[in-house]
Amino acid sequence: MKFFPRKTRKYSRLMKRLFLIIFTVIFAFCVYVIFNPPNINITDNWCTNYKLEDNISCGEESLITNIEGKKGFDNFNNGLKHFKDGKWQDAVVSFQKERANNHNNPEILIYLNNAKLMQEKRKIYTIAVALPIRVAKVFLRGVAQVQEEFNKKNPGLGLKVLIVNDENDSQKVAKLVNSLLSKDDVVAVIGHYASEVTKAALPVYQNKEVVVISPGSSAMRETILAGKTYLTNFFFRTVPTVKTVHRILIDKLQLSQLANGEKASVFYNPNSTYSKSAFEEFRQELRVNNISANNIIGIDISSPNFIAKKSLMDVKREGAKALILIPDGHVNSDSFTNALSLINLNRDELPIGGYSVLYDTDILTKIDIDRVKKLVLVISWHRLTSPNKEVIIQAQNLWGTGDISDNTAMSYDATLVLTEALKKLHIDDNLKTQRLKIQQELTQLQVKEGASGTISFDNGDREQEIYEIVKAVSVSARCSQFSAMFVPISYDVSNLPCNRK
Numbered sequence: 001m002k003f004f005p006r007k008t009r010k011y012s013r014l015m016k017r018l019f020l021i022i023f024t025v026i027f028a029f030c031v032y033v034i035f036n037p038p039n040i041n042i043t044d045n046w047c048t049n050y051k052l053e054d055n056i057s058c059g060e061e062s063l064i065t066n067i068e069g070k071k072g073f074d075n076f077n078n079g080l081k082h083f084k085d086g087k088w089q090d091a092v093v094s095f096q097k098e099r100a101n102n103h104n105n106p107e108i109l110i111y112l113n114n115a116k117l118m119q120e121k122r123k124i125y126t127i128a129v130a131l132p133i134r135v136a137k138v139f140l141r142g143v144a145q146v147q148e149e150f151n152k153k154n155p156g157l158g159l160k161v162l163i164v165n166d167e168n169d170s171q172k173v174a175k176l177v178n179s180l181l182s183k184d185d186v187v188a189v190i191g192h193y194a195s196e197v198t199k200a201a202l203p204v205y206q207n208k209e210v211v212v213i214s215p216g217s218s219a220m221r222e223t224i225l226a227g228k229t230y231l232t233n234f235f236f237r238t239v240p241t242v243k244t245v246h247r248i249l250i251d252k253l254q255l256s257q258l259a260n261g262e263k264a265s266v267f268y269n270p271n272s273t274y275s276k277s278a279f280e281e282f283r284q285e286l287r288v289n290n291i292s293a294n295n296i297i298g299i300d301i302s303s304p305n306f307i308a309k310k311s312l313m314d315v316k317r318e319g320a321k322a323l324i325l326i327p328d329g330h331v332n333s334d335s336f337t338n339a340l341s342l343i344n345l346n347r348d349e350l351p352i353g354g355y356s357v358l359y360d361t362d363i364l365t366k367i368d369i370d371r372v373k374k375l376v377l378v379i380s381w382h383r384l385t386s387p388n389k390e391v392i393i394q395a396q397n398l399w400g401t402g403d404i405s406d407n408t409a410m411s412y413d414a415t416l417v418l419t420e421a422l423k424k425l426h427i428d429d430n431l432k433t434q435r436l437k438i439q440q441e442l443t444q445l446q447v448k449e450g451a452s453g454t455i456s457f458d459n460g461d462r463e464q465e466i467y468e469i470v471k472a473v474s475v476s477a478r479c480s481q482f483s484a485m486f487v488p489i490s491y492d493v494s495n496l497p498c499n500r501k
């Protein structure tokens with residue numbers, strides 16, 4: 001080496017320096033990409049890379065519509081297959097044909113809209129909706145309605161929706177959410193339904209800094225947080241908390257005026273995050289009204305040894321003035337069934353107060369409606385008293401009926417406020433920036449066009465106190481396939497157009 005010409009040695013040193021500079025630039029670029037992943041929205045159609053039977057679907061498999069063993073779903077099956085194969089035009093045609101036969105099915109409409117977006121190669125924002133199958137359709141109608149409106153009003157942009165079946169399983173949901181949020185463009189999530197499922201999933205959302213907006217979890221925030229504190233809140237909800245329901249029920253059933261020997265009987269599931277939280281808050285609310293713990297009878301409605309007839313006789317003997325039913329969000333199957341048994345056996349003797357989980361068609365089909373005149377439920381919204389009639393008209397055009405539930409309204413509001421936040425974003429920003437920006441926008445947004453009116457948040461909880469008290473009544477068969485329906489307690493049923501002769 002010492003005999004090499006000086007110029008050769010100089011070039012050798014220059015090459016080493018050049019190599020070091022190139023290596024440093026490449027390394028720096030790789031580090032940047034790792035911590036600032038690109039926002040995939042056009043060319044990389046990662047929907048085609050989905051596994052089947054993973055409880056997450058972009059349109060390649062059905063999670064909600066049970067088509068196994070059923071005839072007449074050929075178009076839907078074809079649409080799913082075409083979607084999985086990335087044949088977007090064929091998928092659009094098949095889903096359109098299926099929707100003509102199943103106009104009221106939100107899963108079909110969501111997959112149809114997703115296929116259109118893929119076909120048109122629009123720039124898109126992707127959100128997910130995580131719910132259990134049993135209640136998914138009513139919530140998905142609200143999501144699909146907003147998706148339809150957003151995609152029509154924003155021709156250069158699009159909202160893609162993933163459907164996720166969380167199975168109402170608090171033991172498995174964290175793993176499922178981790179898998180979901182590993183997707184390259186999921187900017188936010190609508191979900192979950194049961195408060196215990198939300199509680200189990202929340203640490204994942206907080207850790208990954210992804211907003212989750214619940215249209216159904218109404219347990220108190222401190223219960224869902226499970227004693228944890230977070231510097232930045234990523235948990236929002238459009239549904240009111242149980243605290244609002246307590247105050248309304250106590251006032252309606254006059255439980256703040258219990259005489260000596262009179263008691264309130266509360267049937268709840270002590271193993272349910274939602275139900276236990278509701279019971280404890282109810283008891284606390286009564287204390288505020290100077291009603292002692294001795295005036296409250298708490299009974300486990302989920303116990304395998306629960307016998308409705310015996311429990312009803314026992315609480316009457318102890319001086320029950322009213323029954324308060326707080327079954328869980330269908331986490332324990334016995335809890336809801338036992339609540340129905342209590343309503344039936346009571347035969348309208350004692351007033352009964354219930355929560356939105358009882359706002360269910362099973363009440364209309366499995367209960368003698370003429371014997372539930374003293375049953376009142378506190379829900380978040382009812383179409384007959386909705387402050388936004390336009391949403392109901394849109395639902396009529398989209399689903400063939402304006403008879404939508406409070407769950408549909410709450411999911412509509414959750415998706416609407418999320419899309420309003422999306423409008424404040426830049427589509428070409430990286431995923432991390434978009435996720436953080438959504439959280440920032442939601443803390444200061446005020447949306448006035450919600451199904452339930454104005455929507456804004458205070459530390460993630462709904463600022464507006466929204467509620468409606470309903471009762472079950474018999475109606476004309478033209479009004480309901482069950483010849484019964486829930487209406488606001490002050491509503492004159494004779495004013496229903498369908499009920500007029």
